[in-house]
Amino acid sequence: MTAAYAQPSLTSRISSALYLHPRLLLTLLLAPPLLWLGVIYLGSLFALLLQSFFYIDDFSGNIIREFSLATYAQLFTRANADVFLRTTLMAATVTVAAALIAFPMAYYMVRYASMKVKAALYLAVMLPLWSSYLVRVYAWKLILAKEGVVTWFAAQMHLTWLLDALLATPVVGGPSLSISYIGSFLVFLYIWLPFMVLPIVAALERVPASLTEASADLGATPTQTFGKVILPLAFPGVVAGSIFTFSLTLGDYIIPGIIGNSRPFIGQAVYQLQGTAGNIPLAAAFTIVPIVIMAIYLMAARRLGAFDAL
């Protein structure tokens, strides 16, 4: 005895078809993002790569669309190599400092803070992201300027000598904090810190408190527990955060333009080359460099076992 089902409507027929063919559903769901990723994202990357193998004619200033490694050769001039070194060192310093500041913050948020305090801290970490990046950078310019609040505060505390000593440091110092590497470093650190805090919080939240207790129970001092249990388990979070802070610092061209001495970072070099200089091939070749640096960084992170616990 088979009872006939009522004639289904079109929508219910579509629902049934999708339910019975999950692969069809998956294809439909994935098609738009894959198209976006494939055409727009990978396409532009490929165009970039292609451009970097062209070169510019020194006389006419025209782009010669022929395969050449001449543009890449230009990357290895002393001035350009300095740009890479400067940017990479800054990115590395910002990353290490961000990790050192973010870890205790994240640990406090996960292990000690009450629900209310934790929510407030989340908000405090995220809040800067709601305001304009440019406004925050210019605010820092005022804070760090010679007439700014830092100078004033140092004077009030009779610490002007300390500030002066700091600014007198060779290479990283300068006439004022806003015109020095120290200034760029501080602002980079401030702007990217949330991107380090949040992944570490996420990683620590996946480490049950009972593991810390088990380690102590088995005789480990807090320092040993940190080294053997907490850090290894939170390490993927630190690496995830460092990928953000490192790559964002590598690519940024606004902060060093506003705060710092006028020596260019990679982002600024690209900006000038494709804008005022009109040297698209060299700009493209410049852009490949941070990609290569990131690739090396990720491979090193994988070697360190950063992704084992994912």
Add this chain to the structure above:
Amino acid sequence: MTNPSGIAVRFAGVSRHFGDVRAVDGVSFEIHDGEFFSMLGPSGSGKTTCLRLIAGFEQPDAGNIVIHGVNVEGVPPYQRDVNTVFQDYALFPHMTVSENVEYGLMIRKVAAAERHRRSQEMLGLVKLEVMGARKPNQLSGGQRQRVALARALINRPSVLLLDEPLGALDLKLREQMQEELKALQRQVGITFIYVTHDQGEALAMSDRLAVFSHGRIEQIGAPSEIYEHPATAFVAGFVGVSNVCIGELARRLTGSAQAFAIRPEKISMTPASGQVPEGWFSTTGRIRAVTYHGATTRYAVALDVGGELVVMQQNAGDGGRAVRAGDTVQLAWPRHLNQPLAGDS
């Protein structure tokens, strides 16, 4: 590790408060060296807090705790000669089974060869020799439980603390592990302190047990003592099934207002108006509900004097007793089996 006093753990007036909650409220007791001691109670009764006080994860707000003759006030967990098997096992997910088991020895800087020998020995004890290279997430619940046990026992603690270690296992495995744990305890001769909310488990495994309620100990004793002679209404109700009769009902059944408990299996049930032996209490009622439990059948009997008693009978023979809901029956039990209850009625 033996000591002359033969006391492994002594609590003297220990309290632990969390805000307004008195998790442990002025508790005093002693646990003997080498015994299997259970702390039984519903959740929130303070049993786990007591365990954490012994382990050192919590510090008492009042009173003191002595472990093997040493007052452990202010001693952190990593300096205590006790180890814990955690409820969620708390195995380190980034280490292999062997590394987990060797953790305590590694911390104490025992040489690698010695570490390996002892971890193999321990894994042998819990029948997991071949699993050493696996990660904890490749093991079943029961296997993880054994790893947690091996990881604690390898340190040869003077006291082993177990926090509901069988809670996450299914019934069959739990029964098997109960026997294994008990056998293991006899084999290693270490004091086991076992926290559970499962009264059957506590009765089956313990040499002695303490029944906790609202941060206090209601009764301490051997399993049979706790079961046969519950001191309070709470113990009578929590350990096994019990008829707790208080006030007016107690007076109508026995002629005295003294509160008492009577176990359902002690009550004999006969068709109405039978002979009652000398020295027995008896009453009559009507069966309200019959619940079949396999080996036994439980009858809820609404008494003619008001109130209700639960009666349990073995399903011996053909098991098909012709007693049904609505039947009138007579209940009787020997006077001496009435267990008088102390305190709050």
